[in-house]
Amino acid sequence: MLLGAHVSIAGGVETAPERAKKLTCDCMQIFSKNQQQWKAKPITIEQADLFKENCTKYGVAETVIHDSYLINLGSPDKALLKQSREAFLDEMVRAQHLGVRYLAFHPGSHSGSGESEGLKKIAESMNWVRSEFGGGTVQLLLENTAGQGSALGYSFEHLAKIIGMQEDQKNVGVCFDTAHAYAAGYDLKTKQGYAKTMGMFDDIVGLEYLKAGHLNDCKSAFGSRVDRHEQIGKGNLGLEGFRNLMNDKRLARVPLNLETPAGDEKYKQELKLLRSLIKK
DSSP states (O other), rough: OOOEEOOOOTTOOHHHHHHHHHHHHHEEOOSSSSSSOOOOOOHHHHHHHHHHHHHHHHOOOOEEEEEOOOOTOSSSSSHHHHHHHHHHHHHHHHHHHHHHHEEEEEEETTSSHHHHHHHHHHHHHHHHHHHHSSSSOOEEEOOOOOOOOEEEEEHHHHHHHHTTTSOTTTTTTEEEEHHHHHHOOOOOHHHHHHHHHHHHHHHHHHHEEEEEEEEOESSTTTTTTOOOOOOOSSSHHHHHHHHHHOGGHHHHHHHEEOOTTTHHHHHHHHHHHHTTOOOO
8 A cells, every 4th residue: 555644845845755754754745835825936847847856755655746725727707717727737837847746635615506517617627728738748637525615525426427528537536535534424434335335436427537535534424525534543433434445455555645734743653554454
């Protein structure tokens, strides 16, 4: 299993691989810039080269970039939609410079326009960004959501619809968040529930589209559609839920990253705990 965590880029994006190594990560997730700001300085050639060198040096097998939380590709507001699309395009450019193939993002919120219109807007935004970006190897990973507020992507059907509207379906996929899935009403806790959930995902979306994952326990109740992460084993999913996932051979080379509340302080312990759940 490729296990890692969301790692800080304080001091420059090139510093993240060493931090990941200290946390015992096989893979990592990063922001390529401050996630609470629209603009950022471009990544220099020197930074990009050093980032790639350090990923090799510190054994980071795969990196996932998470886009800015400000971006809403499903917004009905024309000005915000334009700003979101341009910012997302910049995220793709940054990923390409760094040699990172996976860009994960929350699909977006319909903000009152309705789910059908919101899903259509997200798909159109992705197609626009892909067209503007041109070639390249960056794959866009839709993250399943808890469905809080008007957030879209909380159902496998939502993800399948967006993927189905893509002009380029080879460079799109899903980043599967365990806490979001549980809060949205997908049982991962029991063996039977886990098997049913992954079977549904395969039937509706296709397991070939599952390219990355977020390992988070869930503080909120099953089916509550409330987005609250918890440390591994301390939430409603519990260790049994993660034991199911850790022993799913279909996920053997999928980068799975922690996004739990304690951050670096507990990530090393949580990774050790997750690895202990793998049957020898």
